[in-house]
Amino acid sequence: MQAVHETLRPAPDAGAHKGAVPWLRVLRVHRIGANYSMTWSFAGPGRALFRLAEVAGETVVVWLRVGNHGIYDS
DSSP states (O other): OHIIIIIITHHHHHTGGGTSSOOOGGGOOEEETTEEEEESOSSSSOEEEEEEEEETTEEEEEEEEEESGGGGOO
16 A cells, blocks of 8 residues: 555556656566556565556556456456
8 A cells, every 4th residue: 555655546646657757776666568557565465457548537546456466367
């Protein structure tokens, strides 16, 4: 929760997904097709797949999977 609210959430607000600013390296965000992957911890559950969407003119995070490295399976 802390990684999301303090580190991830400000990035799309600043335009990281549009290249205006870089994603913070601590989250290790990268593209996987139309989605994004982030890793905030290797100790367990610390990975997530998400998509960004526009809702009423605001960029929102749509969570697809959260867990460990197994989220990349299937």
